[in-house]
Amino acid sequence: MSASIRLKSLTRDFDVSKPWLNRVIERLPRATLRAVDDVSLEIPENSVYALVGESGSGKSTIGRIVAGLVPASSGVVEVNGIDIVSTGAEQAAEARRNLQMIFQDPYASLNPRWKVRDIIAEPVAIRGVATDGLAERLLEQVGLSAADAGKFPHEFSGGQRQRICIARALASHPRIIICDEPTSALDVSVQSQVLNLMSDLREEMGLTYLFISHDLTVVQHMADRIGVLYLGALVEEAPRDRLFAEPKHPYTQMLFAAAPRMDAFGREVEPPKGEIPDAINPPPGCHYHPRCPLATDLCRSVVPETRRIGATRVRCHHAE
Amino acid sequence: MSEPVLSVRDLVVEIPTRRGILRPVDGVSYDITKGEILGVVGESGAGKSMTGNAVIGLLDRPARIASGEILLTGEPIHHLKGEALRRLRGRRMGMIFQDPLTSLNPLLTVGDQLTETILEHLPVSRAKALNRAVAALDEVGIPAARQRIGSYPHEFSGGMRQRVVIALALCAEPELVIADEPTTALDVSVQAQIIALLKRLCRERGVAVMLVTHDMGVIAEAADRVAVMYAGRLAELGPVRDVVGRARHPYTTGLMASTPDASRGQRRLRQIPGSMPRLDALPEGCPFHPRCDRAEVRCRQAPGPSLTACDGRAACWFPMHQPEETPA
Amino acid sequence: MQDRPTETLPPSEPSRLARAWDSDLAWSFRHTPVAMVSAAVVVILVLSAVFAPLIAPHDPFDPGSLNLMNGFTPPGRPNAFTQDMFLLGTDDQGRDVLSTILYGMRISLFVGFSAVLLALVIGVILGLLAGYLGGWVEALIMRVADIQLTFPAILVAMLIFGVAKGITPPAYRDQMAIWVLILAIGLSDWVQFARVVRGATLVEKRRDYVQAARLIGRKPFSIMLRHILPNVLNPVLVIATISLALAIIAEATLSFLGVGAPPTKPSLGTLIRIGQGFMFSGEWWILLFPALTLLALALSINLLGDWLRDALNPRLR
The missing domain is CATH 3.40.50.300 (P-loop containing nucleotide triphosphate hydrolases)
Known part of the structure; x- marks a missing residue:
């Protein structure tokens, strides 16, 4: 099976300096934030790869880089074998035709002034292809009715809007869909509808998902392979069952322990220590060391390399 | 107490x-x-x-x-x-x-x-x-x-x-x-x-x-205790172990079952059809009945179920479990 | 697919008119007496200006119909010599004040609407460009706007008017005066449109529907026009309404100062300037009635704008 998406040493820096006048007056240096730090991964065709992490982990930025909405600072982003960072704009656009995206907030991702029909058909209409009946067909495919095509987004609930977003994403027959927290704005009962729909579509159409989420339960349900991000770096990557059965990185272990569970009545555990550090001045060495129970002097000074343990890739000096 | x-x-x-x-x-x-x-x-x-x-x-x-x-x-x-x-x-x-x-x-x-x-x-x-x-x-x-x-x-x-x-x-x-x-x-x-x-x-x-x-x-x-709300009303009220572990209201069970949980090992999630009714378009009777697979004639009739009219724990005419002895 | 949501949505598609009547905006209008009265005043004034040739008792610009003997007829009383009656009296030349007001309002409204349209088009385009493109484009546009804002608008308008007058051949000056006026007021007023549109664009461009449009390869200008523009029009509408009142007043001010509409085509401002000369000699009506008309027009447009701003503001609803 060939890889749909391949990232090699992907890095993205954001300039978070104050305006130049402030820098001159207050004698501040330029400040950069490394949102994505040397991330390499492969997503095989017709699989679901999930990126999990907390806020500031860079998971959304990676999704947007692959979608071409944010440029990469360095590294390689291959979509169906074409590097969209180094190649010309036209070839990159051609490669991205196979790629669509579903966004987190179903209220912000549909233009409130457009009819549903026009929203769904837009990706096709923009290439000058006829779109008769396309929106109606797709609406039925995502579980809405063809009559909804003439309505405006505000007439729909959050879950229905997310179905419309999915319909739009499917309109141009993509092979890859980037799902950026597609259900975090939805209620649980509606979330399950949308997740089921996404699973069904994946099987019917042979789609590949890059699934971005902070919710471990959702990721566990959807993903084939999971990458855990901390401060922009991929700290652990493994097949789903492997990761949940045997998390290697202390950060992954902490995430699993901290997640609220339905069977944990009155659970009395020591909550994890500390918070995510400032990404502009991350701690030296392994970024996780100030919160890590295993941290040694090595961790405080040397950035760990990615190591392979069985099916797991982990970025920790002490994992075994 | x-x-x-x-x-x-x-x-x-x-x-x-x-x-x-x-x-x-x-x-x-x-x-x-x-x-x-x-x-x-x-x-x-x-x-x-x-x-x-x-x-x-x-x-x-x-x-x-x-x-x-x-x-x-x-x-x-x-x-x-x-x-x-x-x-x-x-x-x-x-x-x-x-x-x-x-x-x-x-x-x-x-x-x-x-x-x-x-x-x-x-x-x-x-x-x-x-x-x-x-x-x-x-x-x-x-x-x-x-x-x-x-x-x-x-x-x-x-x-x-x-x-x-x-x-x-x-x-x-x-x-x-x-x-x-x-x-x-x-x-x-x-x-x-x-x-x-x-x-x-x-x-x-x-x-x-x-x-x-x-x-x-x-x-x-x-x-310690949980109150589950639906469309402005209490759907279920009871000790957390009972509500989470032995839910009686179909909405509570649906809510619980739709949370992904790999330990159940299902490929598809259970889902509650539809979504919460808007306040200006509440159905007659039990507000949950259009989404409930157990709904019967009584559920569609006003007045809808309330905690007091039912067993005190779930506002449902046909609760999922029989009442058990749990001091609330 | 078996999992179609069974949710009930309101039964669909009554006629467009019924929907508009039922909309929140129409509802708010029907429940705001000030808005209804202002709208009524504006509609009556605009209609009477548009149909001035049909309803005005006299044609004030037809020298043949003028009788100098009718000069200074007080309102509502017969002229001492000709026994002609004039509802709002006449001016020194014997022109019917009511008719001059109706014709004057045509000029005032025409200049006002055109100037606002010009300001709106310039402001919206520059605001969209500044907000969406950012960088040096934004810096350039907004600095020009800032600089212009440091001068009073009326001064800018006078400057533009002066320059334009200087470069037009004398023969065309009177003909061109109205267009120069529109240009002067329009150019002095684009800044607030640009600022508001830029602000709204900055908000909208971060929203995901714009990202979705970028993703499928829509070009920046297409995104600005098709996606962002429709979503920033609400505040533009409010500003346009309030600007209309200001533009009418600005036109009146310029004309009052003698740099606006020529006496051969008098606007309300010109009429007020003419009337002002008779204020102390007892012929008060020549000044008062044009001034009251200007007041009523500007005030009701302003009140309408205030209501519109509140009604379109989701936080106040």
């Missing part, structure tokens, strides 16, 4: 609109006793936040309490207004909001905000109030509290800020704390810290806590 700290009786909140009167809260009754955490759970539009706001007297106009009673240690407080309500708030009831940034004054140091609150509600000197403020920050786990007392809210991280809000809510030693989605804006690791903190403070101080959230996991972890 001692007298409950908070008693809500048949609370109805109404919003008059041009399309008629909406009832975001409709006939809700529950008690919270000393040292107990009541989890109020529901999806968006279920009326859970509105219930909390009604209790603390923070309903935005034109929403108003139309009928029912709210009793704080036996005294009715639902009719209080202005100064009397303000004195009660902070002194006897504390509030923790979802977004810590908006509930702190960005122009005052956290020390000032804490001492002001203490001085306003407790008869102590300024020096004593400052000491209390430091102690309050210390208690919620802010390291080097005495040094951080002069810091402004923006100098704290998200989790630390929420700790400050908790300290602020608790510094005048209230009997009741209403926490409205206190961990929703936080990361998983910080969320676990805040839940642990709330539980500890509740136990140590004997504060009654009303924890409003949409997250069943948080409820399971933190609450």
Whole structure:
């Protein structure tokens, strides 16, 4: 099976300096934030790869880089074998035709002034292809009715809007869909509808998902392979069952322990220590060391390399 | 059992609109006793936040309490207004909001905000109030509290800020704390810290806590009892083990089953069809019946089921489990 | 697919008119007496200006119909010599004040509407460009706007008017005066449109529907026009309404100062300037009635704008 998406040493820096006048007056240096730090991964065709992490982990930025909405600072982003960072704009656009995206907030991702029909058909209409009946067909495919095509987004609930977003994403027959927290704005009962729909579509159409989420339960349900991000770096990557059965990185272990569970009545555990550090001045060495129970002097000074343990890739000096 | 700290009786909140009167809260009754955490759970539009706001007297106009009673240690407080309500708030009831940034004054140091609150509600000197403020920050786990007392809210991280809000809510030693989605804006690791903190403070101080959230996991972890709300009404009320483990209302079971859980090993998630009805288009009878696969003729007929009309735990004519002996 | 949501949505598609009547905006209008009265005043004034040739009792610009003997007829009383009656009296030349007001309003409204349209088009385009493209484009546009804002608008208008007058051949000056006026007021007024549109664009461009449009390869200008523009029009509408009142007043001010509409085509401002000369000699009506008309027009447009701002503001609803 060939890889749909391949990232090699992907890095993205954001300039978070104050305006130049402030820098001159207050004698501040330029400040950069490394949102994505040397991330390499492969997503095989017709699989679901999930990126999990907390806020500031860079998971959304990676999704947007692959979608071409944010440029990469360095590294390689291959979509169906074409590097969209180094190649010309036209070839990159051609490669991205196979790629669509579903966004987190179903209220912000549909233009409130457009009819549903026009929203769904837009990706096709923009290439000058006829779109008769396309929106109606797709609406039925995502579980809405063809009559909804003439309505405006505000007439729909959050879950229905997310179905419309999915319909739009499917309109141009993509092979890859980037799902950026597609259900975090939805209620649980509606979330399950949308997740089921996404699973069904994946099987019917042979789609590949890059699934971005902070919710471990959702990721566990959807993903084939999971990458855990901390401060922009991929700290652990493994097949789903492997990761949940045997998390290697202390950060992954902490995430699993901290997640609220339905069977944990009155659970009395020591909550994890500390918070995510400032990404502009991350701690030296392994970024996780100030919160890590295993941290040694090595961790405080040397950035760990990615190591392979069985099916797991982990970025920790002490994992075994 | 001692007298409950908070008693809500048949609370109805109404919003008059041009399309008629909406009832975001409709006939809700529950008690919270000393040292107990009541989890109020529901999806968006279920009326859970509105219930909390009604209790603390923070309903935005034109929403108003139309009928029912709210009793704080036996005294009715639902009719209080202005100064009397303000004195009660902070002194006897504390509030923790979802977004810590908006509930702190960005122009005052956290020390000032804490001492002001203490001085306003407790008869102590300024020096004593400052000491209390430091102690309050210390208690919620802010390291080097005495040094951080002069810091402004923006100098704290998200989790630390929420700790400050908790300290602020608790510094005048209230009997009741209403926490409205206190961990929703936080990361998983910080969320676990805040839940642990709330539980500890509740136990140590004997504060009654009303924890409003949409997250069943948080409820399971933190609450002693659970109130499940649907379309402004209580769908189910009971001890957390019973509600989560042996839910009776089909909505509660559906809610639980639709949360992904790999240990169940299913490929497809169970789903509740449709979504919560809008307040201006509530169905007759049980508000859940259009989404319920167990609905029968009786469910479609008014009046709809209520806790009291049914078995006291689930507002359902055909509950999932037979009643068991569990003291509520 | 078996999992179609069974949720009930309101039964669909009554006629467009019924929907508009039922909309929140129409509802708010029907429940705001000030808005209804202002709208009525504006509609009456605009209609009477548009149909001035049909309803005006006299044609004030037809020298043949003028009778100098009718000069200074007081309102509502017969002229001492000709026994002619004039509802609002006449001016020194014997022109019917009511007719001059109706014709004057045509000029005032025409200049006002055109100037606002010009300001709106310039402001919206520059605001969209500044907000969406950012960088040096934004810096350039907004600095020009800032600089212009440091001068009073009326001064800018006078400057533009002066320059334009200087470069037009004298023969065309009177003919061109109206267009120069529009240009002067329009150019002095684009800044607030640009600022508001830029602000709204900055908000909208971060929203995901714009990202979705970028993803499928829509070009920046297409995104600005098709996606962002429709979503920033609400505040533009409010500003346009209030600007209309200001533009009418600005036109009146310029004309009053003698740099606006020529006496051969008098606007309300010109009429007020002419009337002002008779204020102390007892012929008060020549000044008062044009001034009252200007007041009524500007005030009701302003009140309408205030209502519109509140009604379109989701936070106040």
